[in-house]
Amino acid sequence: MRIKPLLEKLRHNWPVKALCVVIACLFYLFNRYTSLEQKSVPVTLKVLQDGEMVSSTHIPSSVSVTIRTSAENITKITAENILAQLDLSWITQEGSYDVPISIDLPSNIVEMNPLQVTVYPEKVKVHLERNFFNAVKIAPQFAGTPLEGYVVDSYQTEPEYISIYGPRSIVQSVESITTEPIVVEGKRASFKQKAKLMNINRMIKVMEQEECELQVNIDYQDGIQEFPNLSVFLKNIPAAFECESKATGSITLKGPRLIMEDWTPNPDTLSADLGEITEPGEYTLPVSVLIPQEFHLESVSIETIRVVVKERPPTEVVDDLFQG
Numbered sequence: 001m002r003i004k005p006l007l008e009k010l011r012h013n014w015p016v017k018a019l020c021v022v023i024a025c026l027f028y029l030f031n032r033y034t035s036l037e038q039k040s041v042p043v044t045l046k047v048l049q050d051g052e053m054v055s056s057t058h059i060p061s062s063v064s065v066t067i068r069t070s071a072e073n074i075t076k077i078t079a080e081n082i083l084a085q086l087d088l089s090w091i092t093q094e095g096s097y098d099v100p101i102s103i104d105l106p107s108n109i110v111e112m113n114p115l116q117v118t119v120y121p122e123k124v125k126v127h128l129e130r131n132f133f134n135a136v137k138i139a140p141q142f143a144g145t146p147l148e149g150y151v152v153d154s155y156q157t158e159p160e161y162i163s164i165y166g167p168r169s170i171v172q173s174v175e176s177i178t179t180e181p182i183v184v185e186g187k188r189a190s191f192k193q194k195a196k197l198m199n200i201n202r203m204i205k206v207m208e209q210e211e212c213e214l215q216v217n218i219d220y221q222d223g224i225q226e227f228p229n230l231s232v233f234l235k236n237i238p239a240a241f242e243c244e245s246k247a248t249g250s251i252t253l254k255g256p257r258l259i260m261e262d263w264t265p266n267p268d269t270l271s272a273d274l275g276e277i278t279e280p281g282e283y284t285l286p287v288s289v290l291i292p293q294e295f296h297l298e299s300v301s302i303e304t305i306r307v308v309v310k311e312r313p314p315t316e317v318v319d320d321l322f323q324g
Contacts (some may be wrong), residue, residue, distance in 0.1 A: 036114060037074035040066040041082065045101065049088040053128045056167035056203060059086065060124065063101055067109065068116040081106035086124055094168075096127045132168035135161040138212050139176035140195060144185025146218055149258040152184055153219035157212045162197065166204035174204060182214065190217045223257030224298060226250055232287055232305050233268040236275030243274065243309045249287065249302030255295035263292065272305055280309050 042062045047055075063084050067077050083104040091097060100123050109115070138157040146152065162177050179195040195214045199206050228250040234243060249270050253260060272285040284304050289297055 036068040036116070037071045038066060038068045039074050039077050040064050041077065041079040043079050043082050043084040043103075045084045045086055047086045047088060052131055053088065053091055053094070054131045054167050055088070055126045056129050056170055057125070057127045059126060060121075064120045065103060066118045066120070069112045069114060073112045073115075076112075077109060082109070084119065086126075088126065088128065091128055094129050096125065098123045098125050129167040129169055131165060132171040133163060133165045134171050134174070135163050136174055137176045138162055138179065138197065140179045140182050140214055140216075141198075142216075143181035143183050146184050147186050147188040149221050149256075150188045150218055151221040152216060154217045156215045156217075158215075159209070159212060162209050162212075163207040164199075164204050165207065166201075170201065170203050174201065177206060179212065179214065182216065184216065184218070187218050190215070190219075192216070220256030220258055222254055223260055224252060224254045225257075225260050226252045227265050227269075230265055230270045231267070232302065233271040234274055234307065235268060235271050236273050238274065238277060240312060241274075241277060241280065241309045242312045243307045245272070245305055245307050247302065247305040249300060251289060251291070251300045252298040253291060253295045254298050255292075259292075259294055263295075266290065270300075270302070272307065274307070274309070277309055280311050282306060282308050 041064070043065050045060055045063050047059060049055075065079075065082055065084065067074075069077070085102050085104070086099055087102065088097075088099060101119055101121065103117065103119050105117065109117075137160065140155055140157065142152060164171060164174060164177065178198045178200070180198055182193070182195055192213070192215050194211050196211045197206060197209060229248050230250060232245055232247040232249060234245055237243060251265075251269070269290055271288050271290065273288065274283075274285070277283065284306050286304055287300070287302050289300055291297060
């Protein structure tokens, strides 16, 4: 018969009593939660992929694993044997994916009670592309400048091409792989040396080769110079004739600057040949240009000249014969 009064007591102010129970539970849980110690450790992120697909976006090298447990247990936690993995091996199509990070805890941590584990970030956004292979040229980078008047004229590398691989879009955009800086400061002679390859894009990999053999060819620096007011020399004038010309012209040459600066045109740099003339008269003759083989003729201002050929007085001809 006492059950009924007990039930009546329980029903009395029931909402208030229920609220008190809920509040008590919340206080218990809150006290239990706030009494836990927290420790965060960096864990290396292992990426699982089958080699066919690779990421063209940055993937963090590590993640932060936060563990909450009792003060007694918190001192036992280290990053050792905690495994963080990003599994990309199941993806077979190019595109963007939000891939969750999985955490594998050692047994000594799993058995802790209480235990709360979180990882940051929880997911990694990746863009995957086909793993692409290509052959690109090796392009040396030079440091400094050769001696005044000299330039790096050309170079050869052995091998000429190098194989690279990585995300398709990135590999297709790469035209060359550079070398470490090659010092040419103050040089005036060609040289050969080994050079390390420098891969400045961490998204791509260079296959096997780490260095190349480099032949650097140093040569004179070319310059362009004009030589004005050169008289046209009349050559091979037959003994029976006389003629004169006041024609002048200019030439523009291209060639080694240091050699060109020291060169002085000869009297017959510009000339006209009268060796085929057999009688007096007025002639239009082509102008020839005579320059050293190191130079290239860029332009000449005069191509022909007009000369008047006259017979020499007989006395002058006889005098020349006796003098000869």
